[in-house]
Amino acid sequence: MRSLKRLKITESIESKKLVFEEETFDKFDTITIYFGFSVMAGITLLVLKDIERSLNNALEFSILICLFIFSGYVLYCKFTEKYLKEIPFTISKEEAKKRIIEYGKRHHYKISKVSANLIFLNEPSDIYSLGKECEQTTIVFFKNNAILYTLIKEGQRSNFTVLVSQHLTRRDFKKLLHPQYTEPIKRETYFNSFFHGL
Incomplete structure (x- = not known):
């Protein structure tokens, strides 16, 4: 990180x-x-x-x-x-934090710096890092009725900016913090996934 x-x-x-x-x-x-x-x-x-x-x-x-x-x-x-993007929510702050931590676990992020107003979600970002582990970090701050977040990247030669995943993360967070959000069904096999899709 x-x-x-x-x-x-x-x-x-x-x-x-x-x-x-x-x-x-x-x-x-x-x-x-x-x-x-x-x-x-x-x-x-x-x-x-x-x-x-x-x-x-x-x-x-x-x-x-x-x-x-x-x-x-x-x-x-x-x-x-470095500018933080804001996503408001109507659920409780504790529920929002719980959902983001679950999201991090589901997507195999390394979760760190968990405190009252902050969570770091770290994921490997550079497959060509020649043995050095490099990460992309989603930094999430909590206000009373909103999250503020940004994504920053670490690389071996250059901390190149995040280009695409910031938009995907925004979409995911908006869905996640919606009052009607439900946990996705865990589909363990192709067979189960086929019949759930029908």
């Missing part, structure tokens, strides 16, 4: 942003990602400006547009990485 030195829980909840002491590597890593993807977006724009729009250049034009959009999306995700 990424080192979150002296994470300030109350300040993080009040400001809706992770408040902690960043290490030098994390600062350098952030600057590197900003610089690299800003340069990529800039070069892509310059090349796009010089390409004539025609059927012959459609493939190149499409690739460059996709590269520009991807660069912008990476920069946006990195910029908002």
